[in-house]
Amino acid sequence: MKMLLTISFSLLLQFVACIDYDGWLNIKVQHSLNCNGEKYCTRGNISLKSLRAGTSVIEQIPFQQQHIDELKELAEFDGFYTIRSLVTSAETKDSEFFSSVKAKAFLENDLTDVINVWVLPNGAVIAVSFQVNNSSKSQYPQSVNNEYKVQSNFYLRHVEPAVTPDTASYIQKLEREREAREKGELKDNRSFLAKYWMYIVPIAIFVMISGATNPEGPAQTAR
Structure with missing residues (x-):
């Protein structure tokens, strides 16, 4: 009680x-x-x-x-x-x-x-x-x-007021990471694909389109 x-x-x-x-x-x-x-x-x-x-x-x-x-x-x-x-x-x-x-x-x-x-x-x-x-x-x-x-x-x-996001701290964190990358203090441990996917994807699409518009003719049998 x-x-x-x-x-x-x-x-x-x-x-x-x-x-x-x-x-x-x-x-x-x-x-x-x-x-x-x-x-x-x-x-x-x-x-x-x-x-x-x-x-x-x-x-x-x-x-x-x-x-x-x-x-x-x-x-x-x-x-x-x-x-x-x-x-x-x-x-x-x-x-x-x-x-x-x-x-x-x-x-x-x-x-x-x-x-x-x-x-x-x-x-x-x-x-x-x-x-x-x-x-x-x-x-x-x-x-x-x-x-x-x-x-x-x-x-x-x-009514309880909604919790406001701490945007100031998040922006400060992004600024610290940017400065560290510029100084070379922050290493990029991402894989090759994760780093350069924006270059690889357009090339792959271009190759696929080229293959679709220029198909190879049927193979000819030897006489």
Whole structure:
């Protein structure tokens, strides 16, 4: 048990160490269902007091029957249900992200989706994606008191920066090898073919072409 706690604590330290910035984050979730003439209207809100902690508070407006009817119309034509996310943090204001899922899949998953927010170590949000899990229910949601509850599973994804190649050291190595060859300090141990293949190959091709264009005639039998 003590060893398990030690391993868990070390993993937690590694996770926290990868985040260079900590601060609050707010995401306004909008969609285009039952918006009374507007293109997008509020579906809910996600707030985080700390990016390091990753704990979120999700508030969502229940769907009404009109929302379900519009989703069913989209599902009949294999259409998409689109979400717009407006991200605000201590560093940035109203970064806009769009994501779509199949309307039929969203209905068959009982209005349950997965929200992923991708964050760089400096706290910048680079993507917000919505998706639905594969479902075998194949049945549409049922209302409770004429309302349909929307449920979301939220995940904060921390993006590690890619390792940049050490080009400076590689260039310095090539320069040292070039200088050594010029001074005669670096011996070339390659085989004869490896050294002079660029001269041998053209000659071989020329001989083959010459043999193909000037074939020898058939041998004549002596009388």
